[in-house]
Amino acid sequence: MSLLDHFPVLVVLLPLMAAPLCVLIDRPRLAWALSLAVSWLSLAVAASLLFQVLGSGPISYRLGGWPPPWGIEYRIDLLSAYVLLIVSAIAAVVMVFAYHSVAAEIAADRIARFYAALLLVLAGLLGIVATGDAFNVFVFLEISSLASYAVISMGRDRRALHAAFQYLVMGTIGATFILIGIGFLYMMTGTLNMQDLADRLPAVSDTRTVRVGFAFLTVGIGLKLALFPLHLWLPNAYAYAPSAVTAFLAATATKVAVYVLLRFLLEIFGADFSLRAMPLDLILILLGLAGALSASLVAVFQEDIKRMLAYSSVAQIGYMVLGIGLASPTGISAAMLHLFNHALMKGALFLALGAVAYRIGSVALRDLAGLGRRMPWSMAAIVLGGLSLIGVPPTAGFVSKWYLVLGSLEQGLWPVALLILLGSLLAVVYIWKLVETAYFKEPQTAPVAVREAPLSMLIPVWILVAANLYFGLHTEISVGVARQSTVQLLGVAG
Amino acid sequence: MSNLPGLYNYWIAVCLMMAGFYIVISHGNLVKKLVGLALFQTSVFIFYISLGKVADGDAPIVTPGVTLYSNPLPHVLILTAIVVGVATTAVGLALVVRIYEAYGSVEEDEIQVLDGADDDANEGTTSLEETPEADRQ
Secondary structure: OOHHHHHHHHHHHHHHHHHHHHHHHOOHHHHHHHHHHHHHHHHHHHHHHHHHHHHHOOEEEEHHHOOOOOOOEEEEOHHHHHHHHHHHHHHHHHHHHHHHHHHHHOOHHHHHHHHHHHHHHHHHHHHHHHEOEHHHHHHHHHHHHHHHHHHHOOOOOOHHHHHHHHHHHHHHHHHHHHHHHHHHHHHHHOOOEHHHHHHHHHHHOOOHHHHHHHHHHHHHHHHHHOOHHHOOHHHHHHHHOOHHHHHHHHHHHHHHHHHHHHHHHHHHHHHHHHHHHOOHHHHHHHHHHHHHHHHHHHHHOOOEHHHHHHHHHHHHHHHHHHHHHOOOHHHHHHHHHHHHHHHHHHHHHHHHHHHHHHHHOOOEHHHHOOHHHHOHHHHHHHHHHHHHHHOOOOOHHHHHHHHHHHHHHHOOOHHHHHHHHHHHHHHHHHHHHHHHHHHHOOOOOOOOOOOOOOHHHHHHHHHHHHHHHHHHHOHHHHHHHHHHHHHHHHHHHO | OOOOHHHHHHHHHHHHHHHHHHHHHHOOEHHHHHHHHHHHHHHHHHHHHHHOOOOOOEOOOOOOOOOOEOOOHHHHHHHHHHHHHHHHHHHHHHHHHHHHHHHOOOEHHHHHHHHHHHHHHOOOOOOHHHOHHHHOO
């Protein structure tokens, strides 16, 4: 076997192995350099995996050489290759940004351990996506969650500790629910391999055990996803975490949870069972809409911009879940598109906000007054990211909203389409509040010479902003991949 | 329904699960919340171990003359979950220690009052070292 054959596991192993090394070297700059190198290597591996999958179809990797139903299988199909690429690309970009940001926000003696934990989050997230084994999903989920509690608690504010604790309690309940759900499935089928589960479940799907397992899994994943009534941990966790962590988690963690939801609902249970035999389609549409509208409304009244954008994340998750609930190929590809595009826009927004926090030490709305002139590049990035969030045409956000509206109209659900547009209008309101303060208000205090953020921060921000514009204009890549993955997922499900 | 008494392990698991879950929801003390969380997770371990039992099966150790064994796989899975549970409790307790140092309390309602005061101050720059309560026992 050549090295290329080991890529499916290598993409997870690289950050997993580098994390303890970071602790051992315990030098801030070296730990950062190692994390940077590893995240870019992971990105390269993920990109090569995507090309392999595009060229020759799904890859199955046997861990330790045991054949699939008995051994643990790593399975990379189009959807997982796509999500792997998103997660590792965001990680690579955030690592570049992190150097100055982390040095400013975290005590020097903790920096090496911070990077170790951040790499563990990355390893866990990549593992969830790469694995083809249901129990492995739980293990990687806990690796990434435990490490993310630690990185969130490293925020400067003491409220970060409380936020991390609340996340720990809710996250553990969610993960344990997933564990219970997997237990029920194992009870009925005697297998943990996802493909094998998908083959065996239809025969036993009309039993109470499977339905209970399904309910536990959905609620558990919903907790991790920050699905509307289960989202309470998210705003505080994102608001008080260090800037780099917020950008990384907002762009990846919930997206991976959406991936898990897609995988379990559509591939393992199959769309016929989960969206038609069970009333989950209606539940997802209602919760998605409720989440999108209520969280957008709450976002309008936030004075802390990080928290405003965190609520906006809850709203965007609502749109993704809504797309899945539509249960049509268009709806599901819209959900996947939004998964990808939201990673780009929230990554750009939170990173730009991190640059602002680095210079002015605050993310309160009033402290942003007049900043448009003093930090033109960072603020321009926030404006463009905000436009993408609203869904204005030349940006990526428009593409996914377009498909979402199209999907709901296809089903004749025009009130849903109207409510999606209403949600976008609310986004206009909260983004406008930001723009107004930054560009049309005079600074309150005597200007302490606030300069533009350093290049090592601006470049990552603008890479993501450029990606927002690029994928808004060249839709064939993202739409093509989303459509193909939808066909694969629904095809496997029958 | 007649086999319900025979499934008593599951009854125990579910009762423990609900007790743990109730403690997590109802108690304001962060340490008690963690106790509830640990109980909740432990009940799932019992659930998994129970489902590995095969009726009349022997312990899964190769013994001459025995042909029917219980399924050892759930036990192995749950070893992993136990490690996860221990790690969660450890991280949780570490956070509680830090919270006590920063807030001077481990009661959720008191912490929420202090959080509210921080929100009103709306600074976002409260330093961890500047909390006088930390020194007070």
